[in-house]
Amino acid sequence: MGVSGSQKSTTVRADRRRAARRRKAALQLALVRARLAALQAVSPRRAARLALDLWCTPPDGAGRRRDDRTTPGMLTTVTTDTGARVVVETWAAAGAGGEERTGRGGGPTASGSPAEVGVVYLTHGWGGWRGQLGAFVEPLRAAGYRVVAFDAPSHGDSGPGRLGPRRSTMPELADALAAVVREHGDATAVVAHSLGTATTVLAVRDGLPVERLVLVAAIADVLGELDGFADLLRLSRPTRELLRGLLSDVAGRPLAELDVRETLRTHPVPPALVVHDRADKEVPYPVGAALAAAWPEGELLTTEGLGHHRLLRDPEVVRAVVGYVTPVRPDEPVEHDLARRGV
Structure with a gap:
């Protein structure tokens, strides 16, 4: 079947826009350097x-x-310990009737009910927002879960973080998750994406109770990401050392504590499903595979051709994630290598 002229024109325009964005990014990088x-x-x-x-x-x-x-x-807000206003969106479990109760901060939250089997939290990544994980909401509700999503400080609809508008830090994202869980109830599971996986693990390190984790396109070596950032900007050794010191001051803790692998070595963690695509250009697939192998009670779900973002809305990934969160039923096995299906 041939390609119509209008389809070709649309493709050409999209290619031109991508090329223009690449040129703009290259110019901006050169100016910053x-x-x-x-x-x-x-x-x-x-x-x-x-x-x-x-x-x-x-x-x-x-x-x-x-x-x-x-x-x-249902939209509410939560205030973190550092004073950031975090926007929270909650969906009652299917059949729960959407009742309300008063949260610890005085605002309404979706009520538990006999139809509710637990609470699942959705955590976006760096620069993301709660809507990115929206494909998980209805399947989780249908499985009996109340679903809670939020925008971290300086993300989405939430207010600025401690460093001001459009600025935030990993500990701030972890603190936001902890504040939301305190308000909305213990976590049956947290489904996290990209840097949100590392901030979720940081929250667990700091004592967040959660039964299971789902880590989608996970980042494990945050300090390695920092080194890559320094290489990209061509920072000198003195500047790199000063940057690490400043970051530690802002974080209020040693930078080693931000490393997911260090937490695995020193702290107990709940079982986790690591979901990673072989074509992920932002976080290479071996990162996720190695994390799943190192994780106590860790499992790896492999996909093909979905990249860093599309797996958040892929129906097979969503089904597998909901299946992992839900107690396993003998007649409903979960396929852990979607790449074999040509996904």
Whole structure:
């Protein structure tokens, strides 16, 4: 079957837009490198402060603002220990009647009921928002779960973080999850994406109770990501060392504690399903495979051709995630290598 002229025209326009975005990104990177090079020559500390600001600025983009929710939930807000206002969206379990109860902060939250078997939290990644994980909402509700999603500080509809608008940190994202769980009830499971996986593990390290984790396109080596960031910006050794010190000060803890693998070595963690695609360009597949192998009671779900974002809305992935969260039934096995299906 041939391709119509209109389809060809649409493809050409999309290719041109992508090429224009790449040129713009390359120019912006060149300008940032030039500015940092000039600063490093006179004041590595000032260069490190600029690098810190860049590191703490979440990216934007259409993919990160995609909305896969099919029905609106009930909106409330939660205030974190550091004073950030976090927007929370809640969906009652199917058949729960959408009743309300008063949360610890005085606001309404979806009520538990005989139809509710637990609470599942959805945690987005760096630069993302709650709507990205919307494809999980209805299947989880149908399975009997109340579903709670939220926007981290300086993300989505939430207020700014401690560093101001469009700035945030990993500990701040972890604290937001902990605050939401305190308000909305113990977590049966947390389904997290990208950097949200690392911040969820950080929250677990800090004492968040959760029965199961689902880590989609997981990031494990945060310090390695920082090294890659420093390489990209061509930071000198003095600037890198100052940047690490500034980051530790902002985080209020040693940077080693942000590393998922260090938490696995030193803290108990719940069972986890790691979902990773072989074509993920943001976090290579071996990262997820190694994490699943190192995780006590860890399982790996492999997909093919879904990349870093599309697996959040793939029906087979959603089915497998809901199956993992739900108590296993002998007549409903979960396929853990979707790549074999040509997904």
